[in-house]
Amino acid sequence: MAEPAPEPDLQDRNCRAKGNGFLYNDHTVFPWFHSAVREVPTETFDILDCRGVKTGEIIARDEAHRTGVWHGAFHCLIIYEREGKGYALFQKRAVQKKIAPGKFDVSVGGHYASGEDAEIAGPREIKEEVGLDVQFADLVPLGRRVFVYCFTPGITEHEFQDVFLLYRTINPEDLALQREELDGVIEMDVEEGIALFSGKQAYIDAALIRADGFTERVLVSAHDFVPCVDQYYLKLLSLGRQYAKGVRDLLII
Numbered sequence: 001m002a003e004p005a006p007e008p009d010l011q012d013r014n015c016r017a018k019g020n021g022f023l024y025n026d027h028t029v030f031p032w033f034h035s036a037v038r039e040v041p042t043e044t045f046d047i048l049d050c051r052g053v054k055t056g057e058i059i060a061r062d063e064a065h066r067t068g069v070w071h072g073a074f075h076c077l078i079i080y081e082r083e084g085k086g087y088a089l090f091q092k093r094a095v096q097k098k099i100a101p102g103k104f105d106v107s108v109g110g111h112y113a114s115g116e117d118a119e120i121a122g123p124r125e126i127k128e129e130v131g132l133d134v135q136f137a138d139l140v141p142l143g144r145r146v147f148v149y150c151f152t153p154g155i156t157e158h159e160f161q162d163v164f165l166l167y168r169t170i171n172p173e174d175l176a177l178q179r180e181e182l183d184g185v186i187e188m189d190v191e192e193g194i195a196l197f198s199g200k201q202a203y204i205d206a207a208l209i210r211a212d213g214f215t216e217r218v219l220v221s222a223h224d225f226v227p228c229v230d231q232y233y234l235k236l237l238s239l240g241r242q243y244a245k246g247v248r249d250l251l252i253i
Contacts, residue, residue: 044114045071052144052160058114065099068156071111073147074121076139076164078107078130079190079240086190086244088237089172091129092183092208093226099152100226104186106236107166111159118162130185131176132168140165142239142253151227163236163253165243177211184210186220190241197222197234 047057048070064071078089089107093100110125112118119136126132142163149157172187186206195201199222208218225233232253239251 045111046114048072048160061111065155065157068158070158070160072117073109073111073159073161074118074125074164075106075145075161076108076122076126076166077236077240078132078166078168078170079244080167080169081244082169086241088188088190088193088240089130089170090186090188090225090233091181092185094179094181094183097181099149099155099157102183103227104220104225106163107185109161118164122162122164126166129178129181131178132166132170134166134168138166138168140167140243140251142236142251145230145232145253147228149227165236165240165251167243172207172209173213173215175209177209179211182211184208186218188220188237190237190244193237194234194241196220197231197237 043061044058045061045064046054047059047064049055050070052070052072059067059069059071080087080089090104091107091109093103093105095102108126108129110121110129112121118139122139123134123136126134142165145161145163147157147159147161149155149159172185175185177185186208188204188206192201192204192206196204203219203221205217206220207215209215222233235253239253243251
């Protein structure tokens with residue numbers, strides 16, 4: 001009878017114990033999910049302190065959302081003009097998402113994997129989610145947003161979000177949408193969106209371009225968006241309107 005294979009040596013895995021976690025490739029990972037060291041989580045985030053500075057520790061995605069540690073994310077609103085009117089693109093989050101399933105949010109959004117920043121993750125996220133090739137220099141920085149989400153039982157999201165505009169002439173029906181992340185996108189008239197989020201209108205009519213390629217008209221309310229307390233979408237649309245009018249200074253979220 002063959003003897004069982006020995007457990008892999010920790011040093012061979014470039015991994016050693018450190019406190020309640022493990023040090024892997026010079027990063028601390030919390031927690032280790034199994035008694036035996038057999039695998040490293042496939043998706044990890046850099047842990048940030050309360051100032052948004054990396055602590056040098058990393059954490060698995062699900063554990064970050066369970067414990068509510070601070071981590072980083074990329075956000076981008078795509079704006080464009082057609083026939084003299086301004087439009088903004090908002091994504092409809094896939095119904096299978098753990099956080100805010102089926103809600104509308106900015107055109108593109110995603111977490112930074114450990115070691116990433118906006119310059120690396122931004123163009124990648126835009127390509128993955130909507131199929132557009134962009135350079136980081138194409139993005140208009142609006143600053144950093146502090147975001148807390150606690151509306152799903154068992155999940156607490158504490159994010160520092162780096163927020164950008166992308167001014168690009170597009171046809172939403174030509175976008176290659178990532179079905180795993182998006183159920184579709186809505187094309188919102190910027191002026192109608194400002195009226196919606198400022199409380200002047202309860203609903204607006206918008207085109208929903210679904211990930212399966214079909215387009216339909218839908219009624220959208222502010223309650224259909226990811227919950228927030230900072231008038232985020234109103235601010236974004238206002239900044240997008242200013243940028244489209246040629247304003248380039250003091251565009252701050």
